[in-house]
Amino acid sequence: MRVTSRVLVCDPIDHVGISTLEKAGMTVDYRPNIDGKELISMVKDYEVIVVRSRTIMSHEVIDAAINAKIIARVGVGLDNIDIKAAEIKGIRVINASEAAINAVAELVIGNMIALARGITRADTEMKKGNWIKKDLIGTELRGKYLGLIGVGNIGRNVGRIARGLHMNILGYDVIPINQDYIKEVGLIRTDLNTLAESADFISCHVPLTSDTRRMLNAELLARMKPTAYVINTSRGEVIDENALYQSLKNNKIAGAALDVFEIEPPTNRLLIALPNVICTPHIGSQTKESQELASTVIAEKVIQIMYEKSI
Numbered sequence: 001m002r003v004t005s006r007v008l009v010c011d012p013i014d015h016v017g018i019s020t021l022e023k024a025g026m027t028v029d030y031r032p033n034i035d036g037k038e039l040i041s042m043v044k045d046y047e048v049i050v051v052r053s054r055t056i057m058s059h060e061v062i063d064a065a066i067n068a069k070i071i072a073r074v075g076v077g078l079d080n081i082d083i084k085a086a087e088i089k090g091i092r093v094i095n096a097s098e099a100a101i102n103a104v105a106e107l108v109i110g111n112m113i114a115l116a117r118g119i120t121r122a123d124t125e126m127k128k129g130n131w132i133k134k135d136l137i138g139t140e141l142r143g144k145y146l147g148l149i150g151v152g153n154i155g156r157n158v159g160r161i162a163r164g165l166h167m168n169i170l171g172y173d174v175i176p177i178n179q180d181y182i183k184e185v186g187l188i189r190t191d192l193n194t195l196a197e198s199a200d201f202i203s204c205h206v207p208l209t210s211d212t213r214r215m216l217n218a219e220l221l222a223r224m225k226p227t228a229y230v231i232n233t234s235r236g237e238v239i240d241e242n243a244l245y246q247s248l249k250n251n252k253i254a255g256a257a258l259d260v261f262e263i264e265p266p267t268n269r270l271l272i273a274l275p276n277v278i279c280t281p282h283i284g285s286q287t288k289e290s291q292e293l294a295s296t297v298i299a300e301k302v303i304q305i306m307y308e309k310s311i
């Protein structure tokens, strides 16, 4: 399948996708650090624009993209792309939703264990020369309740692995949850309040929309058990960070693991400095396997769509 389109890659992506596009006959300009102004001045020359989460495909950029046929997101979340503006201009927006499923799920499981056993605190104290063994009585995951907010691709996979660790799975979603999956993990479907009140671990897996923005607010956090933990690998704005800070600081909940933040890198230093918070710099899909897969999947989708448009 040969197609001769010009592709602008605006964020760092695995090289395998670039070579796949080039082998298909496409001209690829790799500009992983391009800034907004430069993007607006250059974007008119390309049929395909490839981004990750750094580049903001605003209304203004999309208006300038007069030859664009595809905006391709090497990853999952589309909240950095003005989808309505793209739709109006007839530009296809595609993503690689399948690529992050395992990487993010494994990070969530790692964080649950790290929170339950105080691993990051133990490490920090040992490096300072302290042996705090008697302070580190953790809990086990076996038998605990994991509440999934959003039972989509990633949420389902987290549930599967957690079931393998003998956890009980609670799920809240706005769409029906597949019956086979419910049977597979023994999922108990709940409303959001019941999930907050019953879960020992809450893990967020919803997209950022007007409905999910700050869905974990002060009221919901107040319903959680003082021994419960929150894990957020979805989008920072899904949680009200100030309300979370208050809950954690006042020991109303036991801890949190955050991979995503309202502003990235985060400016809310008070939250990330808390000893019962584990922070990672949005690394959910930062694995070799996930990056390769996302890059390959996007390249293949782009080639297929551009080929279909050319015949």
Ligand SMILES: NC(=O)c1ccc[n+]([C@@H]2O[C@H](COP(=O)([O-])OP(=O)(O)OC[C@H]3O[C@@H](n4cnc5c(N)ncnc54)[C@H](O)[C@@H]3O)[C@@H](O)[C@H]2O)c1
Residues within 6 Å of the ligand: 075, 076, 077, 078, 097, 100, 104, 149, 150, 151, 152, 153, 154, 155, 172, 173, 174, 175, 204, 205, 206, 207, 208, 209, 211, 212, 233, 234, 235, 259, 260, 282, 283, 284, 285, 286
């Ligand atoms: N940390 C990272 O690096 C990283 C990597 C990949 C994805 N993500 C994020 O993970 C999240 C989930 O990704 P996914 O691939 O599982 O998405 P998905 O679309 O497969 O699943 C999302 C689920 O959320 C549900 N949902 C939507 N609105 C809801 C609401 N108001 N209340 C309850 N449920 C609602 C949907 O019905 C769907 O089942 C997204 O926010 C994505 O941006 C983060």
